[in-house]
Amino acid sequence: MPKAPKTETTSGVVPFDLPVELALARPVTEVPPEAPGRWFEPKVDGWRCCLRTGRDARLFSRHGTDLSQAFSDIVAAAAGLPDAVLDGELLAVRPDGTLAFGLLQTRAGGRGPRPREGFQTQIAAFDLLAEGSRDLRALPLGERRAGLLAVLPAGGAIWPLPTTDSPDQAKGWFGSLGGGIEGCVVKSSARPYRGGHRSDWLKYRVKDSVSAVILGITPAATPASQSAVLGLPGSDGRLRAVGVSLPLPAALRAHLATRLRPTGRGLAELPGTVGGLPGSAPVRYQPVEPTTVVDIEVDAGQQEYGRYRHRPRVLRLRADLEANDLAPR
Known part of the structure; x- marks a missing residue:
């Protein structure tokens, strides 16, 4: 749905233009x-x-x-x-x-x-x-x-x-x-x-979960084996890969199919440490436009090289969030 322009309300009763910037926690x-x-x-x-x-x-x-x-x-x-x-x-x-x-x-x-x-x-x-x-x-x-x-x-x-x-x-x-x-x-x-x-x-x-951006989808023999490459903004605001998810549930794949847009480039590659332990094989994936936000369930801490120790589980699509809403970590 398109965003509404900031114009005065029709009756003139409200003392400021709508929509208005909301407080963030x-x-x-x-x-x-x-x-x-x-x-x-x-x-x-x-x-x-x-x-x-x-x-x-x-x-x-x-x-x-x-x-x-x-x-x-x-x-x-x-x-x-x-x-x-x-x-x-x-x-x-x-x-x-x-x-x-x-x-x-x-x-x-x-x-x-x-x-x-x-x-x-x-x-x-x-x-x-x-x-x-x-x-x-x-x-x-x-x-x-x-x-x-x-x-x-x-x-x-x-x-x-x-x-x-x-x-x-x-x-x-x-x-x-x-x-x-x-x-x-x-x-x-x-x-x-x-x-x-x-x-x-x-x-x-309460839940140890965060919102992340989907950076790409890993190729797989079957759709049920597809995973998402996940990114978070760093201290400089740039998105960086922090993990490869567990296989995506079927219902979530159906939602993502209508939202993910390939960048047009060929397969990209990340160090194996992004998707597993040190020494793991490199992670190959199809990059997508970094505009889709999901909630993921993660372990409490990160290794010093900036990725999750265990593969996150994607919980759900966050259609109400945009990539620039995510706070640097």
Whole structure:
């Protein structure tokens, strides 16, 4: 879907142009301890979004893509709320209440709700950026939170994410909703809202997983044996190969087949240390345009030559991320 241009909203009520730059959290490896003014929110497994509520309701992805048509059910629910701008996570919720990240992708390409699609879309909102014509981003988070609770009614498809000042309670959320709570986000109740990496938010993920870019696909005797060459940005921002995945699952191969674009060059080669232990045979692969991001499950550390000790497992496609979203490692 094309990205929406930054133009003024039609009613003139919202005090800034949409879409707006959203705050980003910095990954941490441990849950921070309890501290005055510090609170914790569950990290829910969805697509980050910006939602304008009220009569001119619109839904945007983190990158500014207009999702209003694809998620017209959310837009309809938002139209009944006061004029405001919310930051939150777009969720696919199964009938049993568990979250299903992959089902969000079925709406890609502008498809709206379909009969018997087997899930409901919801928004877990965690910040209020504007209310009516007031820009609230300079206010402390505690005040924005109070406004958020006042704007959102109970029991709707758009609901406020819970918070706690107890790290132990936050850890109790981990793994709930069918594994849809994958960690927590840590914030200061006294801080204003700052877009991008200027935010002081911290993000802890329980699973030892990271997002990586697919740099190429290894040739194989059968499709079931195909693996992905994975890359991460280094300290200079350039992508570097960090591992070769385990064979890709069939369902994931089907998704990737429509997204991966060969570079047109012939087979490339990497040192064997990228795909195995020192002394392993070189890794040959077909390079692809480095635009497709996936989540991978990895071991906790890396060898000093900059690759994963064991072959990562590709968990899923991240259609909501771009290669330049990945932080240097």
